[in-house]
Structure formats: C-alpha cells, structure tokens
Amino acid sequence: MKILISEVIWQEGLDVLERQGYEIEYDDQLVQDRPKLLAKVKEVDALIIRNLTQVDEELLQAGSKLKVIGRLGVGLDNIEVEAAKKKGIQVVYAKNANATSVAEYVMSAVLSSNRSLDDANEDVRKGRWDRKMHTGGEVYGKTLGLVGLGEIAHRVAKRAHAFGMDVVGFDPFITEYDHVVAETGVKTKSSLDEVLAMSDFISVHVPLTPSTVSLIDSEAFQVMKSKAYVINTSRGGIVNESDLEKAISKGRIAGAYLDVFEVEPLDKDHPLLSHSNVVITPHIAGLTEESQVRTSVLVAKEVTKVLNGLPSLCVV
Known part of the structure; x- marks a missing residue:
C-alpha cells in the first residue's frame, strides 16, 4: 500500500509508517502544486495532510483508491468530511494531541x-x-x-x-x-x-x-x-x-x-x-515540539490501523 504526505510531518511519524513497510511519498511542498497533488493522489491508499491541503470533491474524485485521510491536527474545515464518508473514505485526526x-x-x-x-x-x-x-x-x-x-x-x-x-x-x-x-x-x-x-x-x-x-x-x-x-x-x-x-x-x-x-x-x-x-502570532498555538511528535505519531498509527482493517478511536 502507498501513502502520500503533502505537508510537514515529524520524523517520529514517518518512522511509524516505515516500520509498517508502506511505500511512502513525502513532499511537504506538494500542497503548493495542486495539479501535481491531484495526479499523485490517484495512486495512493492514504493521504496525510495538515490544514492547507483542500480535500474537496475534486481531490476525492481523483483519489479513487483512497481508504483513509489523516489530518495532522484537529481542525477539519479544509476537508469535506461527509463527501469522504460517502465514498467510503475514513478521516482520522490528531485527537487531543495538541x-x-x-x-x-x-x-x-x-x-x-x-x-x-x-x-x-x-x-x-x-x-x-x-x-x-x-x-x-x-x-x-x-x-x-x-x-x-x-x-x-x-x-x-x-x-x-x-x-x-x-x-x-x-x-x-x-x-x-x-x-x-x-x-x-x-x-x-x-x-x-x-x-x-x-x-x-x-x-x-x-x-x-x-x-x-x-x-x-x-x-x-x-x-x-x-x-x-x-x-x-x-x-x-x-x-x-x-x-x-x-x-x-x-x-x-x-x-x-x-x-x-x-x-x-x-x-x-x-x-x-x-x-x-x-x-x-502565525498559527502556532498548537505547535510545540512535544505536540508535533504526538500529532505525527498518533495520526500515523491511526492511518495504519485503518489500512490494516482495524478500528480507529480517532475517526471523525
């Protein structure tokens, strides 16, 4: 299975995914290139994002293989959650991590x-x-x-x-x-x-x-x-x-x-x-080293649970 990460994730989260043996494509600048993002999301089973990646109908349509979207944070206003659910895509988030x-x-x-x-x-x-x-x-x-x-x-x-x-x-x-x-x-x-x-x-x-x-x-x-x-x-x-x-x-x-x-x-x-x-301040209230480690690890773990057919406690 393949996981695409379009925004910044801490190394501890990547380590969780790598230990599971997934194919990972990580480009924290991908969010800036919408056409490239839409092209790459077609081939992946999971997408991990922050608050800048707009998960709208267009992206959900392109990500026909998507099983789960991981949100590195708690805000969901950049994700069309109901549209994702209708397509059978689970959305997990960093519940209480920050x-x-x-x-x-x-x-x-x-x-x-x-x-x-x-x-x-x-x-x-x-x-x-x-x-x-x-x-x-x-x-x-x-x-x-x-x-x-x-x-x-x-x-x-x-x-x-x-x-x-x-x-x-x-x-x-x-x-x-x-x-x-x-x-x-x-x-x-x-x-x-x-x-x-x-x-x-x-x-x-x-x-x-x-x-x-x-x-x-x-x-x-x-x-x-x-x-x-x-x-x-x-x-x-x-x-x-x-x-x-x-x-x-x-x-x-x-x-x-x-x-x-x-x-x-x-x-x-x-x-x-x-x-x-x-x-x-520049949207930093939830950004500390400790919270970002927790956020990255938690979302990585919950994404892998969904990909392995296990229940997640952080599903929206």
Missing part, C-alpha cells in the same frame, strides 16, 4: 496581557527604569470566559484555576454532568452574552462551522467589558476581524491575542497590524 500546547498558549496570553515582561525588558534596554509603567496587574480573582467547552477548554480551565481565576463558559452541547463542569469546575452560563459580559478574558474554543462564522462580532463586542481581552486560537472567521478592528479602534475592548485568521498568511497591510494592543 490540547496541552494550546492551553499553555492561552495562559501565556492571559499572563502577558496583564504583565508583559517583554515590554519591561525592552524598556530597560532602552535606558529607562520606569517601575510604575510596568506595574501591571494580577490574574488572581479575574474571570476567564470560555466559548466552547471541549478538551482544550478543559485544560485551559485547570490551569486558570491554579492561578486563582474564576472560570465561566458557554457551550450548548455540554451538560452539568460533563467532566469540564462536574470535575473541572467551569461554571456554565445560559447564554454567550452572559459569559462575554462578565469576563476579563474571553478565549474561543469552537470549530469553524456555518453557525460559528462571525460568532464574535460587533454585537458581541458591545457586550464585553472595556478592559476585556479576546484570545482566538481556534479558527479565523469565528472572530469577525473587521468588527474587532473597529472595537479596538474605538477602545471598546482592551485588546486581543490572535493566532488564526480568515486568510493566512496575514497580509502585511492588514488593519489589525497597526494596533499595538493586538498581539498576532
């Missing part, structure tokens, strides 16, 4: 927004010693609002509680007996607006779907505290970028930490880049 990395990114944003050591360091190196300017504040006693209460939110909440924060959340698919509520202690609210209104930090943890596009929009910003920070590590498009820019410009909220955007990479003239209280 959850800890994302949770740590969120807490880094929370801590940095209240007390930026980088800003203080830069100021000192310029010859200043302004202790009042860099006094900052504590996160202890502040409220963190979680939009979506899945595995990542659960891990964020555990860390936030360790810092003495109050954690509230909204998720219409979570009950009072789910572990994130019953065991982790997140206080669920009956509406998104209720969470937005009481939170000092708002962290987004929902997938990009038709119902979550522009979930955080101009109306949402009107509800928030003027000192609130928005943190988005989920997907671009969930936070309306135009509405956010207007809210920032008007001082409606204190700032934002954004790791994802509607169009990536970010255009150098994007209006949000002009705001010093908007911290922007």
Whole structure:
C-alpha cells in the first residue's frame, strides 16, 4: 500500500509508517502544486495532510483508491468530511494531541496581557527604569470566559484555576454532568452574552462551522467589558476581524491575542497590524515540539490501523 504526505510531518511519524513497510511519498511542498497533488493522489491508499491541503470533491474524485485521510491536527474545515464518508473514505485526526500546547498558549496570553515582561525588558534596554509603567496587574480573582467547552477548554480551565481565576463558559452541547463542569469546575452560563459580559478574558474554543462564522462580532463586542481581552486560537472567521478592528479602534475592548485568521498568511497591510494592543502570532498555538511528535505519531498509527482493517478511536 502507498501513502502520500503533502505537508510537514515529524520524523517520529514517518518512522511509524516505515516500520509498517508502506511505500511512502513525502513532499511537504506538494500542497503548493495542486495539479501535481491531484495526479499523485490517484495512486495512493492514504493521504496525510495538515490544514492547507483542500480535500474537496475534486481531490476525492481523483483519489479513487483512497481508504483513509489523516489530518495532522484537529481542525477539519479544509476537508469535506461527509463527501469522504460517502465514498467510503475514513478521516482520522490528531485527537487531543495538541490540547496541552494550546492551553499553555492561552495562559501565556492571559499572563502577558496583564504583565508583559517583554515590554519591561525592552524598556530597560532602552535606558529607562520606569517601575510604575510596568506595574501591571494580577490574574488572581479575574474571570476567564470560555466559548466552547471541549478538551482544550478543559485544560485551559485547570490551569486558570491554579492561578486563582474564576472560570465561566458557554457551550450548548455540554451538560452539568460533563467532566469540564462536574470535575473541572467551569461554571456554565445560559447564554454567550452572559459569559462575554462578565469576563476579563474571553478565549474561543469552537470549530469553524456555518453557525460559528462571525460568532464574535460587533454585537458581541458591545457586550464585553472595556478592559476585556479576546484570545482566538481556534479558527479565523469565528472572530469577525473587521468588527474587532473597529472595537479596538474605538477602545471598546482592551485588546486581543490572535493566532488564526480568515486568510493566512496575514497580509502585511492588514488593519489589525497597526494596533499595538493586538498581539498576532502565525498559527502556532498548537505547535510545540512535544505536540508535533504526538500529532505525527498518533495520526500515523491511526492511518495504519485503518489500512490494516482495524478500528480507529480517532475517526471523525
């Protein structure tokens, strides 16, 4: 059997596949050459991708031999999952493999927004010693609002509680007996607006779907505290970028930490880049060495299970 990998995978994942004796074609630049990708996918039994490879009807049609698609990550907005299922192609993903990395990114944003050591360091190196300017504040006693209460939110909440924060959340698919509520202690609210209104930090943890596009929009910003920070590590498009820019410009909220955007990479003239209280990173929340080893190994193992006719716990 033959496996095609069109984006970056860590060596540990390749080792898993090679030990199984599969024929592997690995080209992490293949995603940039759509005609070549469509030609090569015709001859393979499995395709392993990240978030850039568009698995649409055209690709699924070309991959007539495909049995499984492995997604090196958790987002599925670049895969037409239902269309794949209709063709008998299983889709497996890196279930929870990068959850800890994302949770740590969120807490880094929370801590940095209240007390930026980088800003203080830069100021000192310029010859200043302004202790009042860099006094900052504590996160202890502040409220963190979680939009979506899945595995990542659960891990964020555990860390936030360790810092003495109050954690509230909204998720219409979570009950009072789910572990994130019953065991982790997140206080669920009956509406998104209720969470937005009481939170000092708002962290987004929902997938990009038709119902979550522009979930955080101009109306949402009107509800928030003027000192609130928005943190988005989920997907671009969930936070309306135009509405956010207007809210920032008007001082409606204190700032934002954004790791994802509607169009990536970010255009150098994007209006949000002009705001010093908007911290922007290049889609790295889930990217740590540890998480990428876990992601690569997990997806490789689950792909081989499917190819060997075994059940996978990571099937979408």
